[in-house]
Amino acid sequence: MAPVRERFLNACRKQPVDCTPIWVMRQAGRFLPEYRELRKGHTMVECCTTPELATEITLMPVRRFDMDAAILFSDLTVPYLAIGVEFEFKEGVGPVITQPISNRTDVERLIPFEAEQALPFVTESVQRLTKQLEVPLIGFCGAPFTMASYMIEGKSSRDYAKTRTMIQADPELWATLMDYLERSICSCLLAQIKAGASAVQLFDSWAGALSVATYRQHALPWLQRIVKCLKQTGVPVIYFAVGASHLYPCLREIGADVLGVDWRIPLSQAHQQLGPEFALQGNLDPTALLAGTDVCLQQAQIVLDEASELPGHIFNLGHGIMPSTDPDVLTSLVDFVHDRSRR
Numbered sequence: 001m002a003p004v005r006e007r008f009l010n011a012c013r014k015q016p017v018d019c020t021p022i023w024v025m026r027q028a029g030r031f032l033p034e035y036r037e038l039r040k041g042h043t044m045v046e047c048c049t050t051p052e053l054a055t056e057i058t059l060m061p062v063r064r065f066d067m068d069a070a071i072l073f074s075d076l077t078v079p080y081l082a083i084g085v086e087f088e089f090k091e092g093v094g095p096v097i098t099q100p101i102s103n104r105t106d107v108e109r110l111i112p113f114e115a116e117q118a119l120p121f122v123t124e125s126v127q128r129l130t131k132q133l134e135v136p137l138i139g140f141c142g143a144p145f146t147m148a149s150y151m152i153e154g155k156s157s158r159d160y161a162k163t164r165t166m167i168q169a170d171p172e173l174w175a176t177l178m179d180y181l182e183r184s185i186c187s188c189l190l191a192q193i194k195a196g197a198s199a200v201q202l203f204d205s206w207a208g209a210l211s212v213a214t215y216r217q218h219a220l221p222w223l224q225r226i227v228k229c230l231k232q233t234g235v236p237v238i239y240f241a242v243g244a245s246h247l248y249p250c251l252r253e254i255g256a257d258v259l260g261v262d263w264r265i266p267l268s269q270a271h272q273q274l275g276p277e278f279a280l281q282g283n284l285d286p287t288a289l290l291a292g293t294d295v296c297l298q299q300a301q302i303v304l305d306e307a308s309e310l311p312g313h314i315f316n317l318g319h320g321i322m323p324s325t326d327p328d329v330l331t332s333l334v335d336f337v338h339d340r341s342r343r
């Protein structure tokens with residue numbers, strides 16, 4: 001087997017690269033015809049919890065495109081299987097929690113768990129993958145705020161009003177929930193790292209809903225503890241939040257190696273506000289891929305130009321790839337990024 005390609009990890013560590021590495025969020029998913037075909041015979045939960053299936057889906061984008069990293073096929077909701085929070089995937093909506101949590105009794109009912117025992121299929125999938133992959137595998141988990149808001153709201157929400165209310169009405173209950181999630185998330189990510197993941201990403205997709213003061217007091221301390229615990233392993237930690245540029249002064253304090261930038265803000269501006277110590281990941285607007293290859297590559301060149309002064313850049317989209325994306329446009333994008341950034 002060829003040695004694992006280091007380009008992505010070198011960029012995470014702000015070390016020299018031969019060209020800019022690229023992977024895209026949600027690369028293992030619905031825009032791929034081979035994924036849609038496989039999903040006809042299996043539920044989403046089956047795909048996540050069966051190592052043969054999760055492995056196969058993780059490999060799909062790596063086989064088809066010249067990606068510099070793979071991301072484990074799973075979902076933000078998978079740890080809920082161990083926590084004792086029931087949910088189902090609803091067509092066109094996503095995961096829906098059967099009984100969202102709202103009070104102390106609900107929080108005290110959450111099951112403390114060790115990921116290796118409670119989610120053995122994750123370890124097995126990662127082990128299988130790292131035996132086969134010639135690029136690094138990224139493990140992932142939801143960040144505590146986003147995991148908690150899913151449990152409280154029950155599904156994606158416009159304003160996360162129930163969550164923001166709980167934080168203010170009962171900060172002690174919120175802290176109990178966050179303590180519990182901190183332990184759970186550390187266990188999930190450490191298990192993935194122990195099984196062979198080369199980097200981990202914390203998805204805080206909904207953190208942009210918080211004010212600076214609320215984020216600083218009610219989300220940041222737990223993120224800092226999680227990152228501190230992961231740092232002992234030496235693997236790069238990526239933190240990604242959406243619509244969160246108002247939170248940049250706080251994001252600097254998390255301790256992550258790489259910060260994900262969504263499509264709303266130019267990379268040079270993010271770099272200026274975040275400072276020189278972070279590699280940045282991003283940030284092509286996912287809809288650029290829907291506008292045709294020419295437009296997509298023009299926009300990609302702008303992202304590369306914006307990244308020219310960064311200490312480390314991992315090309316990615318500003319959020320997940322849209323299900324209606326033509327895979328051939330992504331093929332052109334991946335090759336373009338490599339060619340145009342060749343040192």
Ligand code: CP3
Pocket residue numbers: 024025026027028029030039044071072073074075076077093094095140156203205320
């Ligand atoms: O990036 C990858 O390719 C790895 C797999 C991955 C999935 N979900 C698979 C998935 C990852 C990293 C996630 C993370 C995730 N899941 C997040 C955070 C990242 C983000 O995009 O903001 C969130 C909020 C979820 C919860 C979730 N799961 C939603 C809201 C939905 C429905 C909407 C959507 O974008 O699909 C899902 C379903 C889901 N997760 C699918 C996949 C491939 C589609 C399932 C299907 O219909 O086959």
